[in-house]
Amino acid sequence: MAAGTRGRLLTRVLRALVVTALLLWVLLPFYFLLLVALTSKSDSLRTPPRWIPTMDFGSFHSIFRSAFSSAPPSNPSDLILPGIQNSAVVAVCVAVLNVVIGSMAGYAFARFRFPGSKFIPGLMLGSQLVPVFALVVPFYVILHSLRLTDSTVGIVIAHLSFTVPFSVWMMRSFFAGIPIEVDRAAMIDGCTRWQVFYRVVLPLARPGIISVGLFSFMVSWNDFLFALVLNSKTDSTLIQPAISGLYNVREQSFGIMAAGTLLAALPTMLLALISQRFLVRGLTSGVGKV
Secondary structure, eight states: OOHHHHHHHHHHHHHHHHHHHHHHHHHHHHHHHHHTTTHHHHHHOOOSOSOOOOOOHHHHHHHHGGOOOOOOSSGGGHHHHHHHHHHHHHHHHHHHHHHHHHHHHHHHHOOOOOTTTHHHHHHHGGGGGSOOOHHHHEEEEEHEEEEEETTTHHHHHHHHHTTHHHHHHHHHHHHHHHHHHHHHHHHHOOOOOOHHHHHHIHTTTTHHHHHHHHHHHHHHHHHHHHHHOOOOOOOOOOOHHHTTBBBSSSOOOOHHHHHHHHHHHHHHHHHHTHHHHHHHHHHSSSOOOO
C-alpha cells in the first residue's frame, strides 16, 4: 500500500472515530434520559443503570393522567402539561414580537441614517453582556409595581428584554446584505417605502426572519430564572419551573422528571429539525455586515 493511500485511510479512520465520539457525547445523555423515563421508579435508581430496561410507561401515565381529569392539580406532575401549554403561549408571543420588532427596527437601522443609527445596534448587542441574574431583581420590582407579576404578560416583557436586542442586530445585519438598489428599483416602479419593506425586502429576508423567530422561541421556552421568579401561580406555571418542582423534600420523581424533560424538549427539537436549513442560512447570511 502506497504511503499516500495509507495516509488517506488513516485520516478517514481518525475522522470516523472523532465523529463517533462526538455522536456518543451528544446522544448518550438523551439515551440515559429516555432510559430513566421508560423504567420503573426502582430501576431508575439502580447503580449502575440497566442499559436495556424493561419498558415501563408509568411516568408518562402520571403526566397524562391529569389531562383527562377536571380535578385541580394535586401533584407536581399535574403541572407538566399545563406548563407546556403556558410555555407555548409565551414562547410564540415572544417569537412573533421579536420578528415584528426586529424586522422593523433592523430595516430602519440598515436603510436610514439618523443620530445613533450606527452605534445603537452595537450598544443593544452589548447589553447582552450583562448577566441575566443581575436583571432579575430590577425586573421584579418594575413588574410588581405595574402589577404584571404572576401574569403571562410580565414574563413576555421580561423575555423580550433579552431577545429583542439580538434580533434587531441580526436583522440589521441581514438587511444590510440586501442591495439598496432593490429598494430603489421598487420605488421607481411606484412602491411606497412601506410596500418596499413588506412586499420586496421581507421575502428576501425570510431565512433571517425564521432564524430570529426560532432563536427567540427557544430562548423563551428554555428560560427558567424569570419564569420562576416572576410567577408564583400554579395555573400559569411554565414548563421549566414545573419540571424543577418534581424534585422536592417529600419525593424525588426522577422518572417523571425525565419524562417531562423529554416532552419539554420535543417542540424545540422538532422545530430545529424542520427548519434547520433556514436556521443555518439565517445565522450565516449577512453576519459579517454591520
